[in-house]
Structures are given as C-alpha cells and as structure tokens.
Amino acid sequence: MTLAKHSLRVLALASLQFIPVLAGATNGYFAHGYGARSKAMAGAGAALPQDAVASAVNPAGLVRVGDRLDVELELFSPRRNFTVSGEPTLAPGAFPLNPGNFDSNEEYFPIPTLGWSKQLSDTQAVGVALYGNGGMYTEFSPKANPICPPGSEGRGVFCAGRTGVDLAQVFIVPSFAQSFADGRFSVGVAPILAAQYFKARGFGSFAPFSADPAQLSEQGRDYSFGGGFRVGVLAEPLQGLRFGVSYKSRIWMSKFNEYSGLFAEQGDFDIPDSYNIGVSWDISSRFTAAFDVEHIRYSEIKSVGNRLLPNLQQARLGDKNGAGFGWQDMTVYKLGLLWKPDDLWTLRGGVSYGDQPIPSSEVLFNITAPGVQQWHLTTGFSRKLWDSDEVSFAFMYSPKKSVKGVNPLSPGQTIELEMYQLSWQLAWSRSF
16 A cells, blocks of 8 residues: 555544544435535535535535635434334244334534635635535444344344444545636536445344344444545626536445445445536625535445345345345435625525435335435524634524335334434634
C-alpha cells in the first residue's frame, strides 16, 4: 500500500471516530440534506449553493459561495419501534416472533459536519467537505422470549440475545469548480473518499441459512473503505433563475469480511449511486424558492436490494444472491423557501416527500433497519453576527410513519415497523 493511500485510509478511519454514530435513517439510510442551510429547506440545494457544504449536493455551486469555513453539529433523534401481533407458527421451518411492542434503545446522536471553500480566481474554486452520508442504528434489549426453541439463548428478538445493527458512513469530498460565461454557467467535480463501519448482533439464529455462520453476527465493528465521484453543472440562463444537475457514482467499497456470512456477495456493501436535479428562483431580492428531485438506487446493491424470499430459499446468506433487506429505489421531492426580511436575518422552511423503500413483504429483516420515513418538515434561520461571522440553525420533524406486513416465515403473524424523527442542527460560519 502506498503512503498516500495509507494516509487516506487513516484520515477516513479518524473521520469515522469523529462521527461516532449515524442513526440517519431519513431518506432510506441517506440524510435528508447536507449542511444546516440546505437541511432547513428540506434538503433542496442542487441549484442553490449557500455554503461550503454545497459540494455534497452539487460541486458546481462552489464558485458561488466565496472563501468560507462552516462548522456544524446536528443532534439527531430517531424514535423507532416494532409491533408483532398474531399467533406464532410453531412448525418446522417457521421463524415466529414473540408478540408485543418493542422499542429500540438510544434516541440521541451527535453528527458533525465541516466545509471549507477557497476562490482561486473569479472563475475557479476549490473546497473540501466532511459529512455523514447516512447510517442506521438499532438496539433491542435481550428480553426473555418464551417462544424460543430449546438450545437457543432464549432471549431477544431472534432468540440470540441483544439484537440490532450499527452502520455509519462518512464522506471526505475535495471539490473543484470552474465557471464560464460571466459566471452564468459552472461545472464541478468532486472525488469521494468514503469510509463505513458495521456491527450486527442477535442474528445467530439464522446460522442454518448462512454460507459462513462464523461471520454472521457478534463480530464487533468491521470497517470498509472505498471511493467514487460526484459531478455537477449549474446554469443561470436568466437572472435569478438557476438550474442544477449532479450525479454521484456508485461508491465501490471494500467488503465487510467479518460479516461475509450475512451480506450478499460475501460481505459486499457498496453505496448506491444517486442523482439530483434542482431549480431555484429568486422571486424577489428577498425571497427565493427551490425545488429538487433526488433519486437513490438502493436496489442496485444486492446486500440492500435482494429480497428475503425467495432468495433465502434459493441461496444462503452471504452468497451472491443471498437474501438482503429488499429495499426499493427511492425518489425524493424537496421544496424549500428562503426569505430575507432584512440584512441580518435569513428565514428558511421546507417540506420533502419520498417513496417508501421498504415494501410490506420485507418487514422481518427490516426490524433492525426500519428506514420507513417519507415526509420531512423543516425550518431554520441564519443570523449575521459581524461582517464575517454568521450562525445558522435548522430543525427537522419527520412525522410518524409505519409499514405493516406479514411475517414471511410465520404467516399467522403481522409485523409493523414504526418511526418518527427530530433533528436540531447548529452551524457557525466565517467568510474570509
């Protein structure tokens, strides 16, 4: 391994420790936006760059934000639970669950974000952003489970003790942008260095279905590293009317070797590609509207998109066509509004709606990955402190959403996944 490659791995690993837990199951397991200003507008930003974190959505906007540093901290609070109802099927080959309502532990998670940008000239800019792309965290207590078979631990959701997953993803994104036509058109490119970790507990009862039972569960945190890129364009054909398009490639990640008996393709867990299309319009000198569409291709990643059945009957967990979480592709629509009542204050608000990534047939495995949220309501503000300093705040509320379906391995039961979310994000920015 070269020194440069080793240094990047060390930097990525350090960043994962800096971002300790991401419970960001908002748009699937992607965040609903990046940066406090964009998050306050429901994540809209493909055609409205507002800070140095703008490259997380469209690197072409970097030429419009000036020399600045943005330091941010989010407190994210997902409230998730599941309910099992109906009589368990106690037949050979069945996998029933203990009826009742079960809440996931831990409800508050800090998530930092950093952004820096520098204008090299009137037409060129560089920058770097560090942010959490997304993640998932669930933990269900190892309560006594009376329907567990003899020989099992007799506790927990799947009769194998404490149950849950811990997934975190962080991106380090250097960016370059070039503008043309007196600044009315710009392009940007951003190579992406990605790092992620994963931990699973309580899946031991699925050992008979696994290609490698020793690498199925209880292996602690395993780390994965990889890379990809994002490219974007931003155009302003008329004064105050902007169009933006960006594409993020698939992020090719090293395998989770410690979980090669759980994830399809022997532990593969690449990050799916996605694209953003946006428009923003300065309706007046003090009022701006923005609208984005984001599409995330979860189904392209076998460990995420493969369905539980019939895959579990035709292949083992960890095999190329092994069972996954059955997630579908997701399209998200984001509307944001910005109002400047005076030269000190900027007020923001927004709403977004996304397709449901989890079909009702996939509720069993998704007990530990309940990314069911669809609506996000947001608001926030910025307040200038001095000529070069500003504070910003964003608040997000995602209303309670549930997905209900039949337990595919115990047809007499139904499983309902449920969650709602709250988020508070504070940012300090300095212009140079």
